[in-house]
Amino acid sequence: SELRVHRDAMVAEIRSQIPEARVRPPQGGYFLWLRLPVGIDADLLAGIALKLGVKVYPGRLCFPGEPEENALRLCYSYEETERLIAGIRRLAEAFRQVRSNSMEAETKESLAAQSRRLTTY
DSSP states (O other): OHHHHHHHHHHHHHHHHOTTSEEOOOSSSSEEEEEOOTTOOHHHHHHHHHHTTOOOEEGGGTOSSSOOTTEEEEEOSSSOHHHHHHHHHHHHHHHHHHHHTOSOHHHHHHHHHHHHHHTOO
């Protein structure tokens, strides 16, 4: 099915572009869960990704109780394969920025706060 093609393309691109992250192909549904390395702030990553044109949801928005601080939910159902791959490449750039830790603390908090505001249900 087309969803399987989208899912498999995203999983392959994530494994290629962000090998430090863990992703397991779901058996169904419309979303992938990306587990980031410990210490990677999903809010900050989502904020940077948004500035790069990619909207992802930090895991803390999707879990009851204790939030998952280093998880992202990615949707693969609506976009064409080429756009999904381009989005993962932009997400990988955002990941490299977070991992490099080269931003000022004020900038980090501003981007994380922007992500929290834009992704609150």
